[in-house]
Amino acid sequence: MRNVSxxxxxADHVFRVVAGFCASSPAVFLLLIAGIVLYQSLPVMHFMGxxxxxxxxWDLGNLYGAMVKKNGVTAPVGAxxxxxxxxxxxxxxxxxxxxxxxPISILTAVILAYRVRGAIAWILSILVELLAGIPSVVIGLWxxxxxxxxxxxxxxxxxxxxxxxxxxxGGQVGSGYGLLASGIVLAMMIxxxxxxxxxxxxxxxxxxxxxxxxxxxxxxxxxxxxISLPYVRDGLIGAIALxxxxxxxxxxxxxxxxxxxxxxxxxxxxxPISTMAAFIADQLDSAQTDASGMAVHALSELAxxxxxxxxxxxxxxxxxxxxxxxxxxxxxxx
Amino acid sequence: MxxxxxxxxxxxxxxxxxxxxxALVLFGLFDLLVSVVWHGVRxxxxxxLFTPTQGVAGGLENxxxxxxxxxxxxxxxxxxxxxxxxxxxxxxAGRRMAAAIRFLAEVLSGVPSIVIGYFGYLLLVLQFHxxxxxxxxxxxxxxxxxxxxxxxxxxxxxxxxxxxREAAWALGMTRSQAIAKAIWRPAAGGIATGLLLAIxxxxxxxxxxxxxxxxxxxxxxxxxxHAQVGYLTYVAYTYLDQPYQAARNLAYAAAFVLLVVILIxxxxxxxxxxxxxxxxxxxx
Amino acid sequence: MKLHHTKWFxxxxxxxxxxxxxxxxxxxxxxxxxxxxxxxxxxxxxxxxAKTTATVSLSETGSSLLYPLFNTEWIPAYHKVQxxxxxxxxxxxxxxxxxxxxxxxxxxxxxxxxxxxxxMAQTPGMLxxxxxxxxxxxxxxxxxxxxxxxxxxxxxxxIYEGKVTYWDDKNIRALNPGVSLPHQLIKPVYRSDGxxxxxxxxQYLSHASANWSQQYGYGTSISWPGLxxxxxxxxxxxxxxxxxxxxxxxxxxxxxxxxxxxxxxLAYAALQNRAGQYVLPTxxxxxxxxxxxxxxxxxxxxxxxxxxxxxxxxxxxxxYLIVKKTQxxxxxxxxxxxxxxxxxxxxxxxxxTFLTPVHFLPLPANIFTKSQAQIAQITG
Numbered sequence: 001m002r003n004v005s006x007x008x009x010x011a012d013h014v015f016r017v018v019a020g021f022c023a024s025s026p027a028v029f030l031l032l033i034a035g036i037v038l039y040q041s042l043p044v045m046h047f048m049g050x051x052x053x054x055x056x057x058w059d060l061g062n063l064y065g066a067m068v069k070k071n072g073v074t075a076p077v078g079a080x081x082x083x084x085x086x087x088x089x090x091x092x093x094x095x096x097x098x099x100x101x102x103p104i105s106i107l108t109a110v111i112l113a114y115r116v117r118g119a120i121a122w123i124l125s126i127l128v129e130l131l132a133g134i135p136s137v138v139i140g141l142w143x144x145x146x147x148x149x150x151x152x153x154x155x156x157x158x159x160x161x162x163x164x165x166x167x168x169x170g171g172q173v174g175s176g177y178g179l180l181a182s183g184i185v186l187a188m189m190i191x192x193x194x195x196x197x198x199x200x201x202x203x204x205x206x207x208x209x210x211x212x213x214x215x216x217x218x219x220x221x222x223x224x225x226x227i228s229l230p231y232v233r234d235g236l237i238g239a240i241a242l243x244x245x246x247x248x249x250x251x252x253x254x255x256x257x258x259x260x261x262x263x264x265x266x267x268x269x270x271x272p273i274s275t276m277a278a279f280i281a282d283q284l285d286s287a288q289t290d291a292s293g294m295a296v297h298a299l300s301e302l303a304x305x306x307x308x309x310x311x312x313x314x315x316x317x318x319x320x321x322x323x324x325x326x327x328x329x330x331x332x333x334x
Numbered sequence: 335m336x337x338x339x340x341x342x343x344x345x346x347x348x349x350x351x352x353x354x355x356x357a358l359v360l361f362g363l364f365d366l367l368v369s370v371v372w373h374g375v376r377x378x379x380x381x382x383l384f385t386p387t388q389g390v391a392g393g394l395e396n397x398x399x400x401x402x403x404x405x406x407x408x409x410x411x412x413x414x415x416x417x418x419x420x421x422x423x424x425x426x427a428g429r430r431m432a433a434a435i436r437f438l439a440e441v442l443s444g445v446p447s448i449v450i451g452y453f454g455y456l457l458l459v460l461q462f463h464x465x466x467x468x469x470x471x472x473x474x475x476x477x478x479x480x481x482x483x484x485x486x487x488x489x490x491x492x493x494x495x496x497x498x499r500e501a502a503w504a505l506g507m508t509r510s511q512a513i514a515k516a517i518w519r520p521a522a523g524g525i526a527t528g529l530l531l532a533i534x535x536x537x538x539x540x541x542x543x544x545x546x547x548x549x550x551x552x553x554x555x556x557x558x559x560h561a562q563v564g565y566l567t568y569v570a571y572t573y574l575d576q577p578y579q580a581a582r583n584l585a586y587a588a589a590f591v592l593l594v595v596i597l598i599x600x601x602x603x604x605x606x607x608x609x610x611x612x613x614x615x616x617x618x
Numbered sequence: 619m620k621l622h623h624t625k626w627f628x629x630x631x632x633x634x635x636x637x638x639x640x641x642x643x644x645x646x647x648x649x650x651x652x653x654x655x656x657x658x659x660x661x662x663x664x665x666x667x668a669k670t671t672a673t674v675s676l677s678e679t680g681s682s683l684l685y686p687l688f689n690t691e692w693i694p695a696y697h698k699v700q701x702x703x704x705x706x707x708x709x710x711x712x713x714x715x716x717x718x719x720x721x722x723x724x725x726x727x728x729x730x731x732x733x734x735x736x737x738m739a740q741t742p743g744m745l746x747x748x749x750x751x752x753x754x755x756x757x758x759x760x761x762x763x764x765x766x767x768x769x770x771x772x773x774x775x776x777i778y779e780g781k782v783t784y785w786d787d788k789n790i791r792a793l794n795p796g797v798s799l800p801h802q803l804i805k806p807v808y809r810s811d812g813x814x815x816x817x818x819x820x821q822y823l824s825h826a827s828a829n830w831s832q833q834y835g836y837g838t839s840i841s842w843p844g845l846x847x848x849x850x851x852x853x854x855x856x857x858x859x860x861x862x863x864x865x866x867x868x869x870x871x872x873x874x875x876x877x878x879x880x881x882x883x884l885a886y887a888a889l890q891n892r893a894g895q896y897v898l899p900t901x902x903x904x905x906x907x908x909x910x911x912x913x914x915x916x917x918x919x920x921x922x923x924x925x926x927x928x929x930x931x932x933x934x935x936x937x938y939l940i941v942k943k944t945q946x947x948x949x950x951x952x953x954x955x956x957x958x959x960x961x962x963x964x965x966x967x968x969x970x971t972f973l974t975p976v977h978f979l980p981l982p983a984n985i986f987t988k989s990q991a992q993i994a995q996i997t998g
Contacts, residue, residue: 264844
């Protein structure tokens with residue numbers, strides 16, 4: 001055995017400090033993001049107050065007119081920053097995505113966990129993960145090329161004729177760009193997330209419990225229904241919350257198929273909408289045009305609201321997944 | 335007897351619906367791949383890789399090089415931060431500290447990408463007066479890629495048996511020497527996988543770049559600030575909405591190139607995972 | 619793998635941390651290289667050499683209305699005249715053109731709208747230089763309807779407000795006796811990006827409708843009334859694409875896109891002018907309106923909407939190139955002045971061979987002198 005030299009000790013110390021510094025970077029970045037976004041939205045908070053989340057009118061005001069002062073903040077005449085349309089759009093489109101994605105993902109996970117084996121299971125799992133890796137702009141492209149025409153020509157008229165008596169399903173079918181298309185595109189994006197987590201959870205259900213079910217005369221389906229799924233319920237809810245957070249923060253694919261609605265709340269399933277994320281991405285120009293800088297602050301507050309909502313759902317998801325899944329998730333690629 | 339038949343019919347129905355759901359997911363994936371590849375193959379030609387964008391047509395050289403530059407900058411920042419951060423989490427931090435770092439990394443990965451982009455706009459583009467630039471875009475991508483690299487480094491190191499560490503310490507190595515000389519080896523495959531996946535994610539991002547990188551029809555210069563950069567996802571997003579076939583072809587080609595590159599990386603990753611798991615199993 | 623060198627590791631980490639933390643510092647060092655003076659190949663390797671050679675590169679972004687003239691007519695032509703000046707153009711919308719020019723990320727911002735007073739106050743030292751006269755037409759996709767339907771500002775305002783929702787509404791029929799209009803929902807298309815065309819169109823609406831003027835006003839981007847049928851599109855190109863894709867739609871398109879849009883199966887309306895006549899955006903009608911322009915201030919920021927005269931087409935405007943008075947270097951200033959002088963010269967850039975394909979008109983003589991005076995103010 002050889003002695004540890006002083007230089008080696010010093011190097012060890014330096015390495016530890018540097019690595020510790022790197023490990024703190026996520027915390028630093030999070031604080032920085034939250035701090036900057038909050039700080040930049042202060043003027044609009046003063047200007048609008050709670051009306052920012054209760055009003056539907058988003059108006060940069062007359063950029064060629066005079067400035068007015070309200071609550072100590074200078075803004076163009078007629079300016080009004082009401083984000084309710086985008087908050088509603090975000091919540092509704094992600095809710096529709098969940099309605100579509102949750103049953104599909106869980107059922108697919110059941111198949112992946114219990115019905116396929118060996119090479120086929122491997123290939124199917126890879127395909128699902130592949131879907132997770134497709135850039136959202138490519139999914140948006142597919143949305144414009146394939147999904148939107150199909151929604152406007154077939155799906156929307158079909159839903160209207162079958163379920164039209166329910167208020168939200170009736171009314172104008174629209175151009176295909178809108179709430180329904182956004183929900184489907186978002187579902188595409190969260191299915192792999194929920195499926196992968198649900199499959200991992202289902203694989204952790206003890207074999208003994210499942211065999212016990214078969215032993216008392218249950219059919220294989222009943223075992224899934226009454227033993228496996230209840231066993232992983234908390235984890236599943238966590239996975240769903242995770243997917244929900246992802247759906248609310250998704251930008252490009254929604255931007256491309258949402259119809260970019262402004263100043264109007266959706267009246268039915270086919271109405272054009274806009275989400276907070278998509279609207280921020282869409283408003284680059286106006287943020288640059290407003291000489292008073294208020295447009296930049298207003299978008300900043302929208303980013304803040306989005307950040308708070310997605311972080312809250314994420315925290316909820318972590319909290320739900322934590323106890324049972326523990327740190328056992330091994331696969332690097334999942 | 336009747337009840338049993340009803341139950342087995344229900345079981346049959348349940349499984350059929352489940353298979354249907356799985357088929358639907360696969361159908362969605364194939365429909366997506368086929369339509370993007372179909373449009374892409376018909377619009378793509380190799381000359382596009384060597385011509386920059388000209389007006390509404392031309393090629394993708396500027397966007398390809400720009401994407402490459404942005405991801406390179408992001409890797410330069412995110413790889414050391416993520417790998418060293420992961421090393422610290424796995425090897426140095428106490429149980430509580432490690433849990434906190436993992437938690438924060440996961441929270442960071444949950445921040446919507448447009449919020450990261452807008453943050454970059456507020457801080458780097460406006461506050462620091464960098465303008466739309468490669469550095470601003472690269473740093474925005476860093477924030478996207480960092481948590482993935484950190485987490486995969488951490489998990490791969492966690493899988494290295496504790497015995498290997500003890501053996502290295504017994505030889506009189508300090509902790510960092512043990513990491514640098516011994517422990518990293520079995521984890522390297524996992525770390526490389528994480529890095530590759532992070533690169534694949536970075537390549538496909540649009541939202542963090544809209545407000546930070548801007549757009550440039552010329553090939554990128556090596557100027558880090560005050561020069562806008564083009565990138566592939568921008569072409570796919572913007573050129574799709576134009577009334578010219580040439581512009582739309584460019585968008586299809588951009589999406590196609592993006593998809594191919596990302597698929598290659600994904601397959602590479604599978605290969606790596608397959609090799610390392612095989613090797614580990616061989617050793618046991 | 620590069621992982622076994624602890625020193626390299628630590629060094630890289632410290633370096634990256636330093637850059638990340640002291641972001642401002644890098645600005646100063648990078649800034650010293652000239653942003654506008656680029657070599658022909660635009661590669662960084664040649665960047666230091668660029669200052670010694672005479673080659674100057676000018677970049678333009680902005681108005682999608684000016685873009686066809688700039689990109690397909692002026693750039694190739696000017697390259698023959700002055701091969702040492704390399705110009706690149708991009709169609710991004712006037713809003714971006716103005717903000718890029720004021721931020722200094724491009725040398726020339728193209729805009730159909732002049733800068734607002736607030737913008738001028740915020741970024742002093744900007745010049746709004748008219749280089750041509752343009753117009754805007756209202757286009758629609760009405761299968762089966764021949765000829766040009768008649769529209770006016772008041773009815774268009776009602777359409778965009780959602781008060782007139784069907785093509786066979788009595789207000790539209792009143793303007794078009796004898797034309798059989800379909801009972802179909804009107805789908806108004808607007809520009810979702812900051813646009814000079816929006817500025818012109820909403821000015822026309824504000825002139826005709828007091829309600830529009832009060833509720834929505836005018837600007838490069840306004841808060842459009844919330845309509846389930848409305849479609850937002852990016853750029854003139856986007857509007858033409860949306861109109862041709864969507865039956866029973868109506869929208870506003872810059873005149874340089876007229877031929878493209880007509881090829882795409884769209885028709886354009888005869889608009890009511892101040893004298894109450896319905897006029898088409900023909901060369902003579904645009905000319906009549908341009909001739910009626912009387913008062914132009916020396917900074918040339920002025921609206922040309924609704925000029926008097928029986929033949930005057932109501933929506934015409936100056937196409938502005940927006941540049942900084944003080945350029946980063948004498949060579950850029952010189953190149954820029956050279957190009958601008960060439961562009962407004964009636965025998966050169968303003969010649970009919972360039973302007974006619976995009977339906978623009980040359981600057982009238984009195985405007986030409988004013989633009990010339992502004993160009994003379996550019997210094998390096």
